[in-house]
Amino acid sequence: MKTFSIPPELHRVSHTDCNFCGKSNTRPYLLCKGYTFVKCGGCGLVYQNPRPESSLVPLRYGDDYFTYEKENDENFFQLMLKGLQDVEFDIIEERFTAGGRFLDVGCATGMLLEHMKKRGWEEKGVEICAPAARCGRETRGVDIFEGTLEQAHFPDSHFHVVHSSHVVEHLEDPLAFFSEIRRILKPHGFMVLTTPNIRSFQAGWYRTGWRSAIADHLYLFTRKTITMYLRRTGFKPLRWKTWGGIPAGDAPAMIKRPADSLAKKLNCGDVMIFLSRPVTT
Numbered sequence: 001m002k003t004f005s006i007p008p009e010l011h012r013v014s015h016t017d018c019n020f021c022g023k024s025n026t027r028p029y030l031l032c033k034g035y036t037f038v039k040c041g042g043c044g045l046v047y048q049n050p051r052p053e054s055s056l057v058p059l060r061y062g063d064d065y066f067t068y069e070k071e072n073d074e075n076f077f078q079l080m081l082k083g084l085q086d087v088e089f090d091i092i093e094e095r096f097t098a099g100g101r102f103l104d105v106g107c108a109t110g111m112l113l114e115h116m117k118k119r120g121w122e123e124k125g126v127e128i129c130a131p132a133a134r135c136g137r138e139t140r141g142v143d144i145f146e147g148t149l150e151q152a153h154f155p156d157s158h159f160h161v162v163h164s165s166h167v168v169e170h171l172e173d174p175l176a177f178f179s180e181i182r183r184i185l186k187p188h189g190f191m192v193l194t195t196p197n198i199r200s201f202q203a204g205w206y207r208t209g210w211r212s213a214i215a216d217h218l219y220l221f222t223r224k225t226i227t228m229y230l231r232r233t234g235f236k237p238l239r240w241k242t243w244g245g246i247p248a249g250d251a252p253a254m255i256k257r258p259a260d261s262l263a264k265k266l267n268c269g270d271v272m273i274f275l276s277r278p279v280t281t
Helices: 054-060 063-086 089-095 111-118 130-140 174-184 201-209 223-232 253-266
Strands: 026-032 035-040 046-048 101-105 122-127 144-146 159-165 185-196 235-243 271-278
Touching (some): 063 089, 063 111, 063 130, 063 185, 063 235, 063 271, 101 111, 111 122, 130 144, 159 174, 174 185, 174 223, 223 235
Parallel strands (some): 101 159, 122 144
Antiparallel strands (some): 026 035, 185 271, 235 271
């Protein structure tokens, strides 16, 4: 799978306090080449500090990023389908036999949206990469808003399902992101969230060489820190799963297959997925 690299001119940085607890006491966690991840001394959140200046973050997602997304479209789509299978999304679909509103945040070119539309869902996507959003609208015929989730200004309690795969680790303000999803999700709706797992076997083994310890990621989460965000913003975690033991190409199949199976069984995989729903009174 091809990776995406950030142009050097987009590396200007600024210092920030912890997004979750607001504290500034940290210790270095991963000293990567050109950037550093720190761990908050208050809540344990791992984040990039210093991090790119706010004005530069949207500029990362232009033509080069679109090329990266297009080249990985099918791979990402298949992984999203497997993730939905892991959290038993088929059971959720049974609740909305007449169809429901499905939002995919960070939908790229809309391959998952096209799939859900064919299954009877009313689809909507959000994508910050303008070329990818246009591609999805023009070639797949799906409804994609070009910009951020907050800029879309969706109505309160609007969606039955909000899906987001490999997005939250890129954002400057995860707390605002979770809060916005809670606002636009129906009281009995569901959120599906996928993000890298820094407590995985891979992360512990590869350290600064871990494939998710990249400059493009502003946060690296654990099950504990994602759960903290979920609970603070009014979500109840229902299920979580992980996958990914050894990266493709780093070991022969006879070793990789059992390692991947073991990582999934022990929930120490490279990527984690959460199914949550709003807390109702």
